[in-house]
Amino acid sequence: MTLDRRNFLKLVGVGAGAAGLPLIGRAAELMPKAGKRVVVIGGGYGGTIAAKYIRMMDKSIEVVMIERNDHFVSCPFSNLYIGGILKDLNPLTIKYDKLASNHGVKVVQAEVTAIDAAAKVVTTSKGTVSYDRLVVSPGIDFRLEEMKGYDAAAMEKMPHAWKAGPQTVLLRKQLEAMKDGGTVVMTVPLGPYRCPPGPYERTSMIAHYLKKNKPKSKIVVLDANPDITSKGGLFKKGWKDNYEGIIDYRPAKKVTEVNAQAMSVMVEGIEEVKGDVINVIPPQRAGQIAVAAGLVGDDKNWCPVNATTFESTKQAGIHVIGDACVAGAMPKSGYSANSEAKVCATNIVALMNGKEITDLSGINTCYSYITDKDAVSVAAVYAVKEGKIVAVPNSGGVSPADFSAAKLEAIYAESWLKNILTEMST
Ligand SMILES: Cc1cc2nc3c(=O)[nH]c(=O)nc-3n(C[C@H](O)[C@H](O)[C@H](O)COP(=O)(O)OP(=O)(O)OC[C@H]3O[C@@H](n4cnc5c(N)ncnc54)[C@H](O)[C@@H]3O)c2cc1C
Incomplete structure (x- = not known):
């Protein structure tokens, strides 16, 4: 018996309408498309x-x-x-x-x-x-190829917590288990990465936890960037006012390698930094x-x-x-x-x-908490100019430098989260 094309198509369960796609090994159609x-x-x-x-x-x-x-x-x-x-x-x-x-x-x-x-x-x-x-x-x-040693097993010892879920829970558990007097190390990649102020808000929140629960401990931040990439002045003032001696911020320290066994990271292959808890935020x-x-x-x-x-x-x-x-x-x-x-x-x-x-009319506000009751923000409106998305001049800015709005902004931030998550899920 010869197997002609029509019988072959029947045999593999693919209609002739699938012309142009490879037949062998092609997954079955999940939901046939009728309209747009x-x-x-x-x-x-x-x-x-x-x-x-x-x-x-x-x-x-x-x-x-x-x-x-x-x-x-x-x-x-x-x-x-x-x-x-x-x-x-x-x-x-x-x-x-x-x-x-x-x-x-x-x-x-x-x-x-x-x-x-x-x-x-x-x-x-x-x-x-x-x-x-x-x-x-x-x-x-x-971009794991730029962070030697940071594989799936290493992530379980040195969480990134840069995708929320089990990794976030792991990092908190490690902080809770750490002895008082311990050192937390965080690595920050060169931009662009997800959420420019995110690492610095995290630094603040970890420092808040340490100050309250483990006051002899500190956090060392190894930042590949030459300086804080977002709301720099506000973070620096917030850290000085609240976390003097707890945060050790080191700019221009690009971590390229981790050693999960030794619980250490290497800056540019030459300087080894050890930590009791290590939060590696890899390049993305x-x-x-x-x-x-x-x-x-x-x-x-x-x-x-x-x-x-x-x-x-x-x-x-x-x-x-x-x-x-x-x-x-x-x-x-x-x-x-x-x-x-x-x-x-x-x-x-x-x-x-x-x-x-x-036309595009884009908008963004990023709130960052400095303490449990104080937050700062950066906001802007965006438009397209000569094919590129640019910030509209004078459309936004950052919070007042004296933190006079910080308590109010913490309330706005909470309401922002509730609104945006409700919009996504209803
Ligand atoms: C610590 C931290 C704090 C942050 N704080 C703020 C903040 O205060 N304000 C703010 O505006 N932003 C903040 N961000 C940034 C924000 O989380 C991201 O910018 C945002 O999630 C981007 O949305 P997205 O749709 O691109 O990706 P995501 O929201 O991550 O959604 C991507 C989805 O795609 C799914 N997916 C991916 N690949 C596949 C696949 N192959 N098959 C099926 N599903 C797939 C994933 O499971 C995921 O659910 C923060 C980020 C971090 C890490």
Whole structure:
């Protein structure tokens, strides 16, 4: 008996409509596409908002959001948990059920393993999903090749806690288990990385914990950057006023190697620094799926995009938002990701309906806690100028240098978190 093409297709369970895709080893189609469909990769700060807003603006577009976890834990405010101010991660955790019931977003819990930009298909651990337009918001992964010795086992001894969840809990437990008089070491990578003020807020929160619970201890911060990269003056004043003798901040100290056995890190291969607790924040790039899909630019790290639509300049029909994209002057923050998602969603709906696209109006505020009751912020509004995202002059700024607004800003920060997480999950 000869096996002709039609019988062969029947045998492997693939319809002739799959022409152009390799047949052998191809995963089964998870959900056949009838009308217009947008697939969103990632259910974090960017992905949830893009998915929800596309559905709010045009119910005729089917939206499938694919996320590896069944819940999301916010990095914003995770430093307060590490500092012992929050008792658990519950206030930082959201579920996706209301995105489905309120907006009809189809949420698939799966790992996306490949993107075929030409065929407009993503492959997941559960099967393939085809799309008309794709939104990629996978956050960050680590450039481990630049941090010798920092493998999965080392991460369990020296947590990064730069993706919120078990790593965050591990770092707090280690601080709790540390003897009074111990040394905490934190490494900060060269920018750009997720959340420019994040390491310095974490320094403050760890110092707060030590001052309250282990006053003979200290934290050594080995920063690869020549100086604090965000709100520098405010952090320095906050540290002087509250944590004199507890924080030992060392700029221009690039850590390139760790030794989990010896509990030490090496600065540029020459200076060894030991710690009782070591928080390694490695250099970062766009989430691995974006790298694998050829969405990163010449730097091999971040994804260049059109500043108005967030469509990739590398692959047509794919939009990249959040930490993974190059958004000009906008920092890699949750608020930026939220803002980019809304502009991206608006313009995807316009493009899919043959309408004119809308200019970007971006916004960002980053709050950082200095103590349990004092916070400072940096804020700006963004627009596109000559194809690039720039801060609108005089649109924002930083908190007053005398900390006169710090107690109020701590209240605003809490309300910011509640609002943004509610928006992502309802
Ligand atoms: C300590 C710390 C404090 C911070 N504080 C603030 C703050 O106060 N304010 C602020 O605005 N920002 C803050 N940030 C930054 C903020 O967390 C990020 O900028 C934001 O999460 C970026 O959103 P995103 O959508 O790009 O990525 P994420 O929010 O990380 O979402 C990415 C999602 O994609 C999923 N994913 C990735 N790859 C795949 C795949 N292949 N298949 C399936 N799912 C996948 C991940 O599981 C994840 O849920 C902080 C960050 C840190 C580390």
